[in-house]
Amino acid sequence: MRLRDLLSSDETQAPADPRPLRLLRLPGGERDLDRPVLGTVTIDLPDPGRFVSPGDLVLSGLAWHGRSAGADAGAGTDAGAGRSDAFVRVLVEAGAVALGAGEAQFGFVPDDLVEACARYGLPLLAVGVEVPFTSVTEYVARGRTEERIGGLAALVDRHRRFSTRQQAGAGSEALLELLLAELDLRAHILSPTGRQIAGARPPLPEKTASALAGRFLAAEREGERAPHRTVARGTAFSLFPVRSGTGEGDSAPRAALTDWLIAVEADCTDWNDERVDLLHQLARLVTVERGGRDTDRTMRRRAAERLLALVGSASAGEGRQSPFEEEEAAARLTAGAAGATGAAGATGREGPLRWQAVSAQLETKGQHGSPVAASVRGLLEEVLLHPRCLGPDAGLRMAVTTADGAGSGSRSGDGVEAVAFVLVREDARLTPDAVERVTGGSLARGLRAGQRLAFGVSDPVGGAAELRHALAQARNARQVAAPSQPVAACGPDDLAAHVMSLLPLIPAEVRREFSRRLLAPLTDYDRRYGSDLVPTLRSFLEHDGSWARCGEALHLHVNSLRYRISRIEALTGRNLSRLEDKMDFAAALRMG
Template sequence: MNAGIPVRWVLSQPELGLALKGGSAGLGRDITLVLTSELTEPQHWLSGGELVLTTGMGLPLSRADRERYLADLDAVGVAAVGFGIGLSHERIPADLVDAADRLGLPLFEVPLPTPFGAITKKVMGRLAEQEYEKVLRASRAQPRMTRAAIQGVRAVIKELSAALSATVIVIGADGAIADAHPRRVPDEIAARLTEFVGTRGDGASSGVIHTASGESIAVQAITAGQTVHGHLAVVAPAALSAVDQVLLGHASSLLALDFEKPARLRIAQNRLNTQALSMLLEEPTELDTVWQHLTPAADRSGRVRALVLRSATPETLTRAVTAVDDQLSTQDRQLFAHVTADRAAILLSGADTDQSAERLLAHLPPATRATLRAGLSAPHPLRRFPAAIDHAELAASAALPGAIPLEPAALAGHALLTFPEARRVLSAVSEAMLQPLIDYDDRHGTDLVASLRAYLEAHGQWEAAATALGVHRHTLRSRITKIESVLGCRLDTARVRAELLLAVIAHR
C-alpha cells in the first residue's frame, strides 16, 4: 500500500531527541514527506501526509489564529508538526498543545541541537528502505504466485493476499463473486463491486472504489485478448502503491492464463468434434473409434436430435453456432457442429426439446435471431444422425424466420405442399391430371372437381361423400362415372385414388 512511516516511529529514534507534547491520539498517522515551512498559511501548498517542521517564526500572534493555524494543517491531512525551540520560541505555546490534543494532531518538540535536516534525512531514508522492501517483497511474491498458478485460482489469490496483506476477491464474467481470501466479503463491498462491474459497458474496466468505511478497492480486469474472464479486486485500508499494482497485474495475468486453459481446450475439442462429424457425413465408416467420438452428443438411450439453422449469410451462422456453444458450455456439454455456406447442423441430445433448443439461441441479438430458420429432428439412434440432419433441414426450409425450431411432426398433413420444390412438382401434376375435369366443369357448369375431392377424402365411402356434398349417393355415383370417363381411369384402383387426391389438394 501507499503507507508511509508512523509518527511514533520518528519519535522513537533516540538520536533525534524529539519529545511529544500533544496530539498523542494521532501517533498512528503516516508520514510520506518532510518539509520545512515558516509560512503563516502553509496549508495551501500541502496535500496530506506531510511532517511539517517549523521554528514558529511565521506563527500568528493571537491564540485564536494559532489554533486556526493548527486546525488548517489538520484539515489538509498533515501527519504531524515538529516545532523547533530555542530560536523564536523557548517552548511550544500551551494553546498549540491544547489544540493539538483536541485535534489528535501529533505536535512534538525539536531541540535546538537537532537540525531539521537530520529529521528529514532519517524519515526519507526510512521511506526509501520501505520502497526497497516492497520491491524485494514483490520480487519474491511474483515467483510464488507463478508457482501457485499450477494449483489454480485459489492458490494465486492466497499468495496475492499474503503479499499485500489485503483481502483479494475474484469476480466472474457474470459479475458474481466467485472466490475470496482470506475473509468473507462484506455486503457493502460486494454491492459496490457488483455495481462497478455491471455499469461498465465494455466489461473490461479497471479502477478504484472508495467505500464508506474508508477502505480502498482496486479492481483489475482479467482479460486475454478481447475476452474478459472477470475481475480481480484487492480490498485494502489505503490505495495500492505502484509496486503493489505490479503484483495485482501479475496475478491478473496468471488468472487470465488459468481461465484460458478450458477455453482453449474447448476450442480444440470442438474442432475434433467437427472433423469427426464431417468425416461421417462425407465418407460413412464403420470404424468404432470415429463413432465413439460422437457418443457425448447422445442421451442415455444413445439417441440424438439434429438442430439445423439456415441463413443466407455465413456470418450469421457463425454467430449462431458460437451462441449455441456458449450455452452448451454452461451445461458442461460439447459442441458437435457442421457448417456450410447456408446451413449449420448441430447434434443435440435426444432428450432435448424444441424449447431447450430455442434457449440455446436465446442470447443471439434479436435482429440476428429474426433471420434464422430453425428445424429440429425427432430423436434418432446415433448411427442414424445423417437422417436426423436431413429431416431437420427439411423442417428448417419450411420454418418461419425467427420462429421456434420447427419439428417435422408439425408438418403432418401438409408437408409436401410446404416445401417449394415439392409444391412445384405437385402443381404441375395437378394441372396435367385435372385440366380435363376443369375444362368440362367450365363448359357444362358442373362441379366434377369438388365431387372428386369429396369422394377421395371420404376414402371412397359413398354415403359420407354424398353427405359432404349435400347430394344423393346415386347422384354422386353418376358423377364419379362421368369423372372416370373424362379422365380415362378407374377410381377403384388405390394408386389412382392416391395420385388424384394429391392433385386435388395441390389444385386447392
C-alpha cells in the first residue's frame, strides 16, 4: 500500500469510506505519494521514537501539543512550536512515512506543525473528526494483507510449476513456514492418523492431532464442503484437504482415508475468497510434494511385490523357487534401512534385525463399491509411518504392496488386502496394540456404513525363508480380528486366546450352514409360538449354566427355566449338561 491510497477523492468518497484524509503538506512533491505504508501506530506522547518503526504512518490526536482548544490555527506559541519541531524530528529519525494529524482536538491542524513537517520533509495528512483512527489502521492492515496474499499466491504458483517439473520433495515445509509467518497463522500438515508431517512448533498434542484428523475424515465422509471448521482444546481450526489422488481414473469411488490435511489455527468464517484460495493453492502444492515423496517408495513397493509373489507361490506349491530368490528379494528391501546390512538376521547399528509381516484389509458391504487396491496400500503405509508403530525412519524399514493374486488371500468377501514387510529389532517389535491405538481414533470416523478395517501382525522371524509362515500368521490373525469392531488389529497371541477366536478361519458358507441346521428347530418354534427359546439358550450359556443367575436375569422362576431348557434339548436332540453340546450351541450362536 502507498500513501496515495489513503487520500480521499470525489469519485470514491462515501460516508463509510475509511479514506477521507486530506493532504496538507507534501514537501517532496508527487513522488512522496508513492511512499510505501508498512503499518500504522497511534501515539500522543511527546517523544514517540521508541514506538515508531520504519514505514509507519503515525496517527496522533495532538494531545502533546499543549495549545488552547479555542485558539486560532495561526495563534501558536513558542512552546507549541518547539514541541511540534521535536515531535516531527523524532518521527523522521525513526523512519516514519507520514504523519496523520487528528482535527478533533482543535478543529484544525496547528500551523507550527504544518511548518515543522515542511521543514523536515515529512508528508502531513489531516484526519477529519468523522474518521476514527481505528478505521485508518484497519484499512492499512487490510490493504497490507491483500498485498501479501497476492504476492504469496504468485510465489505459490511459481513454486507449484517448479515442483511439477522438478518433482522437488521437501519444498512444501519451507513454503508452509513462509506463508504462515507472513499471514501470522499457525498451521500443521497432518496425516489421516494424526501424524504431524510439517508445520508449527511445538507440534500439536497427539490426542488433538488425532481428533482433528478424525473430524476431517468424518466431514469428508459426509461430503461437506472444505474447509471444515472445528474446535479442539478451545482453539478454532480450519481444515483444508490435501488430496492423495488415489483411485484417479478408477471406476471405484475415491477413498478419502488416505488424504492429508492442513490444520490452520484460525476460524476461516470471516476470511475473504483470496485468503481461502491461497490455502487451497498451498494444499495443492503439498499434494505435488507428496507425490514426489511417494516416488521414493516405488522401488520398495516393487521389491515387496516380488517377495510377496515368491512367498505366495511357494505357499501354494506352484513350482519350486530357490531360497536364494527370496533372500535376494528380501535384500532389496533392507538395502535402504538405517543400520541394516544384507537380509534380516544381520546385525545393524541397533542390534539384530528381524522381519514382521502385516496384513490389512478394508472390507466393504453395501453400495460403496470395491475399495481401490492402491488406497488400501496407501492406508497401510500411513498407519505404519506413525511414530507409535515403527518409530523414526519407519519409511526406510518397511515396504508395502497390494495382494492381488487369485490364490494369495487378497480378497475375503468384499475386501481388498495390502501386505507389508517390516524390519524391526527384537526389543522394538510392531504390536497389534500399537496398530489399534493409531487406527482406532481417527480412521474409525472416516469409515462409511458397511466398511471395516482389519489388521493382522505376525511374530518376528529371522530370515526371508520364514516369511511365508509370518505372512500366513498375519493373515490368520487379521481374519479373527474382532468382527464387531469397525477397526481392529490382532496378533498370533489372539489365535490362542480362545477356541472361539478360530471361528472366522472357517469358510463363511460352512459357518452359516452349521448355525442354521443346529438352531433352526429353535427359531422355527419361537416364530410359531412366540416363545423365547433362542434368547433363553443364549442367557443360559452366558451365565455358565447357572440356573439361579440365568433365571434372575430372565425374571423367570427356576422351574420355568428348566422347562424351557428341556424343550431346547428335545427339539435339538442335544444335552446341555454335556460340554461338547454347550460348545456347539455357543459356536452356532456366535456364527449365526
